[in-house]
Amino acid sequence: xxxxxxxxxxxxxxxxxxxxxxxxxxxxxxxxxxxxxxxxxxxxxxxxxxxxxxxxxxxxxxxxxxxxxxxxxxxxxxxxxxxxxxxxxxxxxxxxxxxxxxxxxxxxxxxxxxxxxxxxxxxxxxxxxxxxxxxxxxxxxxxxxxxxxxxxxxxxxxxxxxxxxxxxxxxxxxxxxxxxxxxxxxxxxxxxxxxxxxxxxxxxxxxxxxxxxxxxxxxxxxxxxxxxxxxxxxxxxxxxxxxxxxxxxxxxxxxxxxxxxxxxxxx
Amino acid sequence: xxxxxxxxxxxxxxxxxxxxxxxxxxxxxxxxxxxxxxxxxxxxxxxxxxxxxxxxxxxxxxxxxxxxxxxxxxxxxxxxxxxxxxxxxxxxxxxxxxxxxxxxxxxxxxxxxxxxxxxxxxxxxxxxxxxxxxxxxxxxxxxxxxxxxxxxxxxxxxxxxxxxxxxxxxxxxxxxxxxxxxxxxxxxxxxxxxxxxxxxxxxxxxxxxxxxxxxxxxxxxxxxxxxxxxxxxxxxxxxxxxxxxxxxxxxxxxxxxxxxxxxxxxxxxxxxxxxxxxxxxxxxxxxxxxxxxxxxxxxxxxxxxxxxxxxxxxxxxxxxxxxxxxxxxxxxxxxxxxxxxxxxxxxxxxxxxxxxxxxx
Numbered sequence: 001x002x003x004x005x006x007x008x009x010x011x012x013x014x015x016x017x018x019x020x021x022x023x024x025x026x027x028x029x030x031x032x033x034x035x036x037x038x039x040x041x042x043x044x045x046x047x048x049x050x051x052x053x054x055x056x057x058x059x060x061x062x063x064x065x066x067x068x069x070x071x072x073x074x075x076x077x078x079x080x081x082x083x084x085x086x087x088x089x090x091x092x093x094x095x096x097x098x099x100x101x102x103x104x105x106x107x108x109x110x111x112x113x114x115x116x117x118x119x120x121x122x123x124x125x126x127x128x129x130x131x132x133x134x135x136x137x138x139x140x141x142x143x144x145x146x147x148x149x150x151x152x153x154x155x156x157x158x159x160x161x162x163x164x165x166x167x168x169x170x171x172x173x174x175x176x177x178x179x180x181x182x183x184x185x186x187x188x189x190x191x192x193x194x195x196x197x198x199x200x201x202x203x204x205x206x207x208x209x210x211x212x213x214x215x216x217x218x219x220x221x222x223x224x225x226x227x228x229x230x231x232x233x234x235x236x237x238x239x240x241x242x243x244x245x246x247x248x249x250x251x252x253x254x255x256x257x258x259x260x261x262x263x264x265x266x267x
Numbered sequence: 268x269x270x271x272x273x274x275x276x277x278x279x280x281x282x283x284x285x286x287x288x289x290x291x292x293x294x295x296x297x298x299x300x301x302x303x304x305x306x307x308x309x310x311x312x313x314x315x316x317x318x319x320x321x322x323x324x325x326x327x328x329x330x331x332x333x334x335x336x337x338x339x340x341x342x343x344x345x346x347x348x349x350x351x352x353x354x355x356x357x358x359x360x361x362x363x364x365x366x367x368x369x370x371x372x373x374x375x376x377x378x379x380x381x382x383x384x385x386x387x388x389x390x391x392x393x394x395x396x397x398x399x400x401x402x403x404x405x406x407x408x409x410x411x412x413x414x415x416x417x418x419x420x421x422x423x424x425x426x427x428x429x430x431x432x433x434x435x436x437x438x439x440x441x442x443x444x445x446x447x448x449x450x451x452x453x454x455x456x457x458x459x460x461x462x463x464x465x466x467x468x469x470x471x472x473x474x475x476x477x478x479x480x481x482x483x484x485x486x487x488x489x490x491x492x493x494x495x496x497x498x499x500x501x502x503x504x505x506x507x508x509x510x511x512x513x514x515x516x517x518x519x520x521x522x523x524x525x526x527x528x529x530x531x532x533x534x535x536x537x538x539x540x541x542x543x544x545x546x547x548x549x550x551x552x553x554x555x556x557x558x559x560x561x562x563x564x565x566x567x568x569x570x571x572x573x574x575x576x577x578x579x580x581x582x583x584x585x586x587x588x589x590x591x592x593x594x595x596x597x598x599x600x601x602x603x604x605x606x607x608x609x610x611x612x613x614x615x616x617x618x619x620x621x622x623x624x625x626x627x
Binding site: 097 | 289293460464465466467469470472473475476477479480481482483484485486544545
């Protein structure tokens with residue numbers, strides 16, 4: 001950052017997360033061409049785009065699961081390179097994946113603590129199951145997730161309960177700065193949907209966590225987001241805050257581009 | 268935090284019955300297998316006065332221990348959804364490594380340690396070939412098994428020899444009649460704690476249950492897999508040395524694949540899923556007990572050695588059919604097998620009749 005208050009980079013100063021020209025290909029398939037996006041502190045950003053537009057690839061890059069072919073990622077103004085999921089987590093980036101990243105065979109509390117287990121015994125890393133079980137139960141009660149028992153294997157839970165567990169696992173972290181939600185509301189009942197929406201809203205307002213949400217349900221997005229970005233063919237083509245765009249306009253735009261009429265939102 | 272608000276009284280102390288039900292529900296295969304083991308024990312005790320004796324207990328332990336150790340070695344690999352076909356050949360080869368190092372002038376104990384390290388190295392190769400070079404573990408370890416067999420036949424010219432050394436060390440390693448049983452129990456205890464009580468064990472189940480989820484959770488999947496192959500080879504090698512000292516002679520032409528399959532069979536009888544994600548060390552030991560008793564029991568009954576394989580095969584089949592079908596019949600998820608349907612229909616009729624009687 002420059003000494004004179006960063007006046008020469010007006011868009012970037014208060015951004016928690018910023019990407020510049022992120023590109024990635026899988027063999028001959030170009031998933032991301034050049035993604036530039038920014039995320040302000042405490043903001044909820046909605047990402048929309050067709051299937052295969054590159055949303056999930058972007059999420060996997062920001063999580064440290066994929067390494068981009070080119071481009072830069074800035075976290076709180078500093079350039080970061082995530083070498084692994086653990087690395088991204090240490091920087092305060094948490095993710096709820098589309099497939100939820102839960103292991104059905106393991107209990108609820110083991111899933112909540114997966115790869116961040118409470119351990120004793122130094123090098124041997126013995127599991128502190130009692131501590132984890134109690135902490136899991138307390139945390140789930142606190143945020144209002146209703147699970148019969150934290151000992152239940154996740155495979156026996158309903159789709160909505162699983163989703164709630166996946167979200168709970170991400171928001172449980174204390175150093176969380178950015179939360180990535182890849183279709184968090186798919187397969188949710190009305191009750192769980194409002195629970196998750198409430199959770200997202202309270203996180204962004206109270207805890208000052210910045211959130212990126214991917215969802216195909218634009219009604220949900222307009223309920224929770226401050227700003228919407230549209231990704232098409234591996235690029236951000238539209239960046240509008242909610243005051244600048246109406247739900248009907250967005251739907252119309254997406255339908256038009258789907259039909260291939262080439263209409264743009266910028267009149 | 269609102270922990271002092273009435274949140275705490277809501278968390279009821281669960282009654283032991285529900286804990287018990289959950290335990291049986293999650294470990295049904297193990298429970299059924301132990302019932303099969305008890306049934307076999309009763310059957311052989313009734314059929315022969317020589318089965319339930321202290322003399323036979325020793326013999327039985329020597330049948331069960333090798334099966335158990337092979338099963339314990341395979342369980343982590345099987346939970347990962349992989350298989351190690353070379354563990355049996357590792358068992359044949361490792362005492363020859365001891366001989367090799369000893370001939371090179373290394374003391375016996377150091378030779379044993381070196382031999383085990385070589386086994387770990389071979390396990391590492393198994394892991395690297397299947398994980399880094401992406402050869403399916405079935406083929407990678409099968410190749411290793413044949414290669415090891417070749418190496419040892421070339422080295423020994425196909426001639427049996429005697430294991431090196433004598434005295435206390437050899438007695439501990441396998442010379443004392445009960446030492447195999449103690450090795451098996453010790454390894455079982457360590458492996459059980461490893462699988463159920465450490466992050467490594469938890470991550471094995473996570474990778475086996477859902478590899479993609481494990482990777483997305485930041486678990487180093489490749490690292491876990493490679494270590495399991497190393498562990499499997501190490502236990503196979505250790506078993507080879509123990510059994511070598513126990514038998515007192517080493518035959519390079521022994522077929523290791525058969526031993527490996529006894530291990531895999533024990534593990535599967537004890538509830539380990541060949542598709543990965545599920546398995547316990549206790550179950551592996553129970554499976555080994557079932558298999559050991561079948562072998563030992565039918566020998567005592569005087570079954571001819573030709574018929575023994577037939578009987579063993581059929582018993583394994585019956586035990587597994589029972590196991591799978593009972594699990595299908597009682598599990599809430601998944602479809603029911605045909606046998607399970609019959610069982611559940613009979614069960615329903617039985618329950619309805621009893622209800623009818625209570626009403627009238």
